[in-house]
Amino acid sequence: MQTDRRSTTELTPTEAEWQAIRSRDTFVDGQFFYGVLSTRIVCRPSCAARPARPENVVCHHTVEQARVAGFRPCLRCRPDRPETW
Numbered sequence: 001m002q003t004d005r006r007s008t009t010e011l012t013p014t015e016a017e018w019q020a021i022r023s024r025d026t027f028v029d030g031q032f033f034y035g036v037l038s039t040r041i042v043c044r045p046s047c048a049a050r051p052a053r054p055e056n057v058v059c060h061h062t063v064e065q066a067r068v069a070g071f072r073p074c075l076r077c078r079p080d081r082p083e084t085w
């Protein structure tokens with residue numbers, strides 16, 4: 001299981017998830033969200049913000065999980081809002 005500073009809902013991105021983040025793939029929006037440990041902000045995969053370093057990125061399946069883990073929704077991609085944005 002995960003150790004150190006990560007909670008149980010924080011998952012290391014899979015290769016596919018990381019690729020989706022890197023390419024800002026809108027197809028995976030809503031399937032998972034990624035949080036940046038250095039800023040404590042959670043984003044949609046398609047967020048226009050520059051991706052953080054892989055070691056600082058954790059994935060959550062829901063925004064709610066990210067919130068519980070202490071992340072704030074990104075003001076740019078608004079992961080806390082429905083798909084219409």
Ligand SMILES: [Zn+2]
Binds near residue numbers: 042048049075076078
């Ligand atoms: Zn964002």
